[in-house]
Amino acid sequence: MTELSAPEFEAAVLAKALPFMQRYENRTIVVKYGGHAMGDATLGKAFAQDIALLKQSGVNPVVVHGGGPQIGKMLDKMGIESKFEGGLRVTDQATVEIVEMVLAGSINKEIVQLINEAGEWAIGLCGKDGNMVFAEKAKKTIVDPDSNIERVLDLGFVGEPSEIDHTLLNLLAKSEMIPVIAPVAPGRDGNTYNINADTFAGAIAGSAHAKRLLFLTDVPGVLDKQGKLIKELTVSEAETLIKDGTATGGMIPKIENCIHAIKEGVEGVVILNGKVPHAVLLELFTEHGAGTLIVP
Ligand SMILES: Nc1ncnc2c1ncn2[C@@H]1O[C@H](COP(=O)(O)OP(=O)(O)O)[C@@H](O)[C@H]1O
Numbered sequence: 358m359t360e361l362s363a364p365e366f367e368a369a370v371l372a373k374a375l376p377f378m379q380r381y382e383n384r385t386i387v388v389k390y391g392g393h394a395m396g397d398a399t400l401g402k403a404f405a406q407d408i409a410l411l412k413q414s415g416v417n418p419v420v421v422h423g424g425g426p427q428i429g430k431m432l433d434k435m436g437i438e439s440k441f442e443g444g445l446r447v448t449d450q451a452t453v454e455i456v457e458m459v460l461a462g463s464i465n466k467e468i469v470q471l472i473n474e475a476g477e478w479a480i481g482l483c484g485k486d487g488n489m490v491f492a493e494k495a496k497k498t499i500v501d502p503d504s505n506i507e508r509v510l511d512l513g514f515v516g517e518p519s520e521i522d523h524t525l526l527n528l529l530a531k532s533e534m535i536p537v538i539a540p541v542a543p544g545r546d547g548n549t550y551n552i553n554a555d556t557f558a559g560a561i562a563g564s565a566h567a568k569r570l571l572f573l574t575d576v577p578g579v580l581d582k583q584g585k586l587i588k589e590l591t592v593s594e595a596e597t598l599i600k601d602g603t604a605t606g607g608m609i610p611k612i613e614n615c616i617h618a619i620k621e622g623v624e625g626v627v628i629l630n631g632k633v634p635h636a637v638l639l640e641l642f643t644e645h646g647a648g649t650l651i652v653p
């Protein structure tokens with residue numbers, strides 16, 4: 358076999374991306390950028406370049422971000438204790454104000470700035486902008502492992518998306534702008550709700566019938582009880598992992614939202630390690646996608 362010169366090799370790599378670019382052209386890809394995947398400047402820059410490259414390739418990327426650890430740090434500074442139930446933050450009035458400040462304020466604008474620095478036009482939004490998302494108080498139940506009795510959680514101002522209007526997102530899809538959305542939304546009751554970013558991303562992807570929904574987190578994907586990566590999971594296998602306690606903490610809403618998104622018609626949902634540089638490009642434009650693929 359003849360060895361390729363360096364330029365020939367680079368050209369071959371670029372050419373290999375063509376069928377992937379064609380597959381996703383004009384299709385919506387929702388990328389959920391988790392708080393645990395953020396924090397490293399080089400990785401943040403690589404993430405922004407990936408999103409910029411998607412837009413340049415004719416894809417319609419929509420970024421939904423989290424920021425759980427960053428909210429936790431700010432609450433700590435303010436002397437407010439973080440409390441979670443069923444993987445969701447118990448959110449009183451003081452907490453929701455800080456959640457909105459951290460998510461829709463600092464984190465949202467940091468991501469916008471990074472994408473702009475990569476040469477594209479990002480616009481920072483939350484559910485409140487353009488009447489995009491309305492929320493209702495979350496009605497979450499958990500089964501108490503000791504008594505096996507189902508219990509309704511009162512999580513305060515934690516919401517679930519109840520109405521999604523795509524007017525603004527459709528406008529942006531036709532423009533140069535890349536939406537970067539914080540998971541905060543108003544209720545019809547006038548309150549502001551804190552929505553788990555996985556739930557928010559799943560709802561946006563589902564209602565947009567996105568081609569792909571990627572969850573960027575800080576682990577290689579869903580791990581089994583031995584800590585080994587599960588490469589593919591059906592919806593029913595994923596449900597079992599929650600019931601038998603293999604998936605805990607933040608992985609619970611993530612898996613639940615993967616299932617929801619697939620049932621809503623998203624063609625492929627992947628949980629992958631956002632701490633790998635250019636994880637988004639590797640997943641979408643090469644054969645080297647890693648992580649856990651959830652299928653119907
Ligand atoms: N079975 C599992 N496989 C992988 N991660 C798991 C599992 N169960 C619990 N986790 C935890 O879920 C975390 C990812 O969820 P989360 O903390 O909400 O991250 P993010 O901020 O990216 O949304 C991992 O860091 C890990 O600690």
Ligand SMILES: CC(=O)N[C@@H](CCC(=O)OP(=O)(O)O)C(=O)O
Pocket residue numbers: 390391392393422423424425426428444445446456515516540551552553554555607
């Ligand atoms: C209700 C609820 O739990 N909201 C989350 C919102 C941020 C989030 O989901 O951030 P990650 O994606 O980084 O976990 C929170 O307050 O932490």
